[in-house]
Amino acid sequence: xxxxxxxxxxxxxxxxxxxxxxxxxxxxxxxxxxxxxxxxxxxxxxxxxxxxxxxxxxxxxxxxxxxxxxxxxxxxxxxxxxxxxxxxxxxxxxxxxxxxxxxxxxxxxxxxxxxxxxxxxxxxxxxxxxxxxxxxxxxxxxxxxxxxxxxxxxxxxxxxxxxxxxxxxxxxxxxxxxxxxxxxxxxxxxxxxxxxxxxxxxxxxxxxxxxxxxxxxxxxxxxxxxxxxxxxxxxxxxxxxxxxxxxxxxxxxxxxxxxxxxxxxxxxxxxxxxxxxxxxxxxxxxxxxxxxxxxxxxxxxxxxxxxxxxxxxxxxxxxxxxxxxxxxxxxxxxxxxxxxxxxxxxxxxxxxxxxxxxxxxxxxxxxxxxxxxxxxxxxxxxxxxxxxxxxxxxxxxxxxxxxxxxxxxxxxxxxxxxxxxxxxxxxxxxxxxxxxxxxxxxxxxxxxxxxxxxxxxxxxxxxxxxxxxxxxxxxxxxxxxxxxxxxxxxxxxxxxxxxxxxxxxxxxxxxxxxxxxxxxxxxxx
Amino acid sequence: xxxxxxxxxxxxxxxxxxxxxxxxxxxxxxxxxxxxxxxxxxxxxxxxxxxxxxxxxxxxxxxxxxxxxxxxxxxxxxxxxxxxxxxxxxxxxxxxxxxxxxxxxxxxxxxxxxxxxxxxxxxxxxxxxxxxxxxxxxxxxxxxxxxxxxxxxxxxxxxxxxxxxxxxxxxxxxxxxxxxxxxxxxxxxxxxxxxxxxxxxxxxxxxxxxxxxxxxxxxxxxxxxxxxxxxxxxxxxxxxxxxxxxxxxxxxxxxxxxxxxxxxxxxxxxxxxxxxxxxxxxxxxxxxxxxxxxxxxxxxxxxxxxxxxxxxxxxxxxxxxxxxxxxxxxxxxxxxxxxxxxxxxxxxxxxxxxxxxxxxxxxxxxxxxxxxxxx
Numbered sequence: 001x002x003x004x005x006x007x008x009x010x011x012x013x014x015x016x017x018x019x020x021x022x023x024x025x026x027x028x029x030x031x032x033x034x035x036x037x038x039x040x041x042x043x044x045x046x047x048x049x050x051x052x053x054x055x056x057x058x059x060x061x062x063x064x065x066x067x068x069x070x071x072x073x074x075x076x077x078x079x080x081x082x083x084x085x086x087x088x089x090x091x092x093x094x095x096x097x098x099x100x101x102x103x104x105x106x107x108x109x110x111x112x113x114x115x116x117x118x119x120x121x122x123x124x125x126x127x128x129x130x131x132x133x134x135x136x137x138x139x140x141x142x143x144x145x146x147x148x149x150x151x152x153x154x155x156x157x158x159x160x161x162x163x164x165x166x167x168x169x170x171x172x173x174x175x176x177x178x179x180x181x182x183x184x185x186x187x188x189x190x191x192x193x194x195x196x197x198x199x200x201x202x203x204x205x206x207x208x209x210x211x212x213x214x215x216x217x218x219x220x221x222x223x224x225x226x227x228x229x230x231x232x233x234x235x236x237x238x239x240x241x242x243x244x245x246x247x248x249x250x251x252x253x254x255x256x257x258x259x260x261x262x263x264x265x266x267x268x269x270x271x272x273x274x275x276x277x278x279x280x281x282x283x284x285x286x287x288x289x290x291x292x293x294x295x296x297x298x299x300x301x302x303x304x305x306x307x308x309x310x311x312x313x314x315x316x317x318x319x320x321x322x323x324x325x326x327x328x329x330x331x332x333x334x335x336x337x338x339x340x341x342x343x344x345x346x347x348x349x350x351x352x353x354x355x356x357x358x359x360x361x362x363x364x365x366x367x368x369x370x371x372x373x374x375x376x377x378x379x380x381x382x383x384x385x386x387x388x389x390x391x392x393x394x395x396x397x398x399x400x401x402x403x404x405x406x407x408x409x410x411x412x413x414x415x416x417x418x419x420x421x422x423x424x425x426x427x428x429x430x431x432x433x434x435x436x437x438x439x440x441x442x443x444x445x446x447x448x449x450x451x452x453x454x455x456x457x458x459x460x461x462x463x464x465x466x467x468x469x470x471x472x473x474x475x476x477x478x479x480x481x482x483x484x485x486x487x488x489x490x491x492x493x494x495x496x497x498x499x500x501x502x503x504x505x506x507x508x509x510x511x512x513x514x515x516x517x518x519x520x521x522x523x524x525x
Numbered sequence: 526x527x528x529x530x531x532x533x534x535x536x537x538x539x540x541x542x543x544x545x546x547x548x549x550x551x552x553x554x555x556x557x558x559x560x561x562x563x564x565x566x567x568x569x570x571x572x573x574x575x576x577x578x579x580x581x582x583x584x585x586x587x588x589x590x591x592x593x594x595x596x597x598x599x600x601x602x603x604x605x606x607x608x609x610x611x612x613x614x615x616x617x618x619x620x621x622x623x624x625x626x627x628x629x630x631x632x633x634x635x636x637x638x639x640x641x642x643x644x645x646x647x648x649x650x651x652x653x654x655x656x657x658x659x660x661x662x663x664x665x666x667x668x669x670x671x672x673x674x675x676x677x678x679x680x681x682x683x684x685x686x687x688x689x690x691x692x693x694x695x696x697x698x699x700x701x702x703x704x705x706x707x708x709x710x711x712x713x714x715x716x717x718x719x720x721x722x723x724x725x726x727x728x729x730x731x732x733x734x735x736x737x738x739x740x741x742x743x744x745x746x747x748x749x750x751x752x753x754x755x756x757x758x759x760x761x762x763x764x765x766x767x768x769x770x771x772x773x774x775x776x777x778x779x780x781x782x783x784x785x786x787x788x789x790x791x792x793x794x795x796x797x798x799x800x801x802x803x804x805x806x807x808x809x810x811x812x813x814x815x816x817x818x819x820x821x822x823x824x825x826x827x828x829x830x831x832x833x834x835x836x837x838x839x840x841x842x843x844x845x846x847x848x849x850x851x852x853x854x855x856x857x858x859x860x861x862x863x864x865x866x867x868x869x870x871x872x873x874x875x876x877x878x879x880x881x882x883x884x885x886x887x888x889x890x891x892x893x894x895x896x897x898x899x900x
Binding site: 083084087093095099100101102103104108109112113114115117121122123124165 | 755756757760761763764767768770771772774775776777886889
């Protein structure tokens with residue numbers, strides 16, 4: 001580890017944050033944080049959710065004023081009052097949620113607020129704006145249609161538009177907040193290619209992430225933050241996943257879990273020849289059969305959008321079935337209501353916690369009640385026992401380490417990772433026979449991911465059945481006992497997750513059969 | 526990452542499919558939006574054609590006489606006259622709502638300016654001064670609305686209704702105090718500006734033989750379209766209503782843009798209200814006052830026109846045209862339908878049109894407060 005305070009290369013540094021402290025009521029978000037970023041390099045800011053990464057970058061971008069410390073850009077101490085000042089000093093920020101106007105075109109978005117004008121400002125010079133955007137994207141090798149509407153292009157392109165927007169405003173230092181969170185693996189690689197192109201032309205990039213691999217792949221240097229403090233700065237070459245994980249979390253993390261062999265019991269979930277149409281009437285799930293037994297984790301891997309979402313929703317009772325049958329412990333649940341399925345012992349962790357897992361404006365007491373609001377011990381004769389509900393929410397918060405530990409807080413006020421922990425906690429607390437978990441660790445930091453994985457393993461050893469869908473390969477591979485690969489609505493194969501390699505899985509996910517036979521045959525043993 | 530190469534390919538496929546689908550959705554939604562409006566336009570044209578054919582076949586039948594009423598210079602001229610206040614209010618409403626502030630108080634702005642313009646003209650003896658005073662009154666009321674909504678984060682719908690109710694009470698009350706009656710004295714009407722030669726064209730001549738506000742209306746429609754679509758300010762207005770944070774991070778003050786847009790709605794509604802009052806030369810304040818729902822019809826007009834000033838003009842002409850026909854039908858007794866039923870024609874049309882149009886694309890952030898620096 002290099003002691004960042006004594007490297008003494010301030011003269012060539014594009015950015016030097018010196019002893020930054022930022023306090024919010026009741027919290028010290030940044031506590032004497034140092035960060036030095038060399039010009040023309042890619043610097044990863046690594047840390048768990050709530051470690052103070054975004055706060056630190058908001059200080060650099062002028063959104064927050066630091067209580068203590070100095071911001072030095074290009075060797076000049078700066079005092080930013082607003083993002084405008086930061087932009088003028090050549091610092092641009094690409095937020096996690098894109099700041100784009102959907103019905104406007106790429107060009108209109110890039111030039112917004114800085115429109116080239118003619119006729120004494122009576123008109124926007126649209127030709128010049130378009131030319132400038134085309135020039136800019138060519139210079140950095142971006143493939144962007146200047147006339148496309150934002151709402152018609154994918155997230156990868158939208159992100160490039162955001163980067164162009166910053167460059168258009170003359171940014172030399174680009175800050176990206178969790179830039180890979182919304183991208184497919186392919187788009188992530190393209191983004192890292194963009195990083196190389198930009199640094200080759202002398203731009204400096206700081207990106208925030210909590211993904212170890214990304215930091216190691218894309219960055220030259222990695223600074224790790226933990227609980228608002230700088231833990232250290234490493235060259236990417238000197239870093240290992242284990243070392244970084246330990247720095248981030250402050251204790252040793254078991255990235256690979258050993259666990260006892262499966263001892264499956266009776267079949268809990270049995271799905272036969274299931275066919276499901278998506279919202280547009282296109283067949284999304286095509287003749288899928290599977291079964292999950294007690295004490296077994298059945299994993300489904302696949303690239304997002306291959307029918308996993310529809311399959312899971314059909315099983316959970318949120319989507320109508322167009323053919324086939326679903327049975328839950330021998331009971332025909334094909335057309336059963338959501339409530340009947342819950343009562344029959346099905347817990348469900350939805351893919352999108354904010355859309356279908358929580359009511360964002362409710363507090364945690366009410367959110368903890370969701371799905372059980374009709375049942376004892378929370379409800380009797382149509383009246384809700386709020387004391388029991390509060391106690392229940394407090395238990396979830398304590399057991400799953402949800403922060404802040406305040407059940408009166410609105411769900412919206414929690415960070416994404418804490419929202420997810422609460423949803424997982426609520427569902428696992430149902431004493432379920434079957435857990436249907438869709439992307440249970442999406443957007444969750446390393447420490448919490450490990451925790452959720454442990455809980456899933458507990459469920460398994462406790463004799464519950466678990467259906468796990470995830471786009472994270474290492475996750476489905478390490479947790480599942482049998483692993484199905486879904487492609488365009490059908491299972492390509494069902495494999496033994498311990499025997500299959502990531503290359504073979506990758507081929508299967510693309511709908512191809514690898515040369516070596518990895519199949520464990522029959523889908524529903 | 527060892528799986529990059531393999532899964533990457535599949536991911537790329539997935540991504541492209543998603544993109545295509547998104548584009549498809551956009552197109553589909555666009556077609557659906559278009560079809561509702563197209564349907565109304567086609568139905569109107571078909572109805573007129575049907576009437577026309579019937580009129581040629583049997584000029585003396587009631588259908589034939591109906592056609593004579595619908596397609597006539599005087600009906601067109603009445604349509605234009607009736608359109609003026611609605612179009613001005615609608616364009617004002619477009620600016621406000623495009624910027625993210627739903628101004629449901631257009632009706633109130635029309636009322637306050639109709640009275641103020643008459644009072645101003647009465648006191649100063651000048652119609653022009655009256656117009657300016659009407660515009661001033663409406664703009665001041667709009668400014669109050671803007672401060673309450675933007676600075677104090679009041680609910681825009683409630684604040685807008687308050688603007689209407691304040692004007693609905695204040696204008697007749699002021700008239701009562703000054704003139705001893707909810708109706709003011711007459712200050713005379715505006716004459717017409719007749720453009721030689723063009724005014725003699727059959728039917729369309731009505732376009733060139735109209736009161737000054739009618740000409741101003743056309744200029745305003747064109748100007749508003751230009752400002753919204755071709756100037757930086759217009760782009761900021763749209764951005765403020767769609768994604769204010771994007772505008773804010775681009776270094777433009779969202780509140781200032783919204784204030785400007787709401788004030789514009791005040792100025793334009795002021796012109797509309799004054800034109801309405803000068804059309805008959807006095808302010809009448811009984812019941813719903815002389816404005817009588819025109820501010821609300823303006824909202825329907827710009828929604829039907831999909832926030833496009835030209836579209837708002839077109840839909841207003843449809844409603845105002847029906848109103849003009851209805852006024853003339855009352856005096857003719859052609860179909861033997863009671864007057865009170867005939868009077869409902871424009872309002873029935875509004876409901877039918879709204880049902881047909883289906884979804885209008887409302888600005889994403891319309892009705893939402895925006896505070897800079899809020900995380």
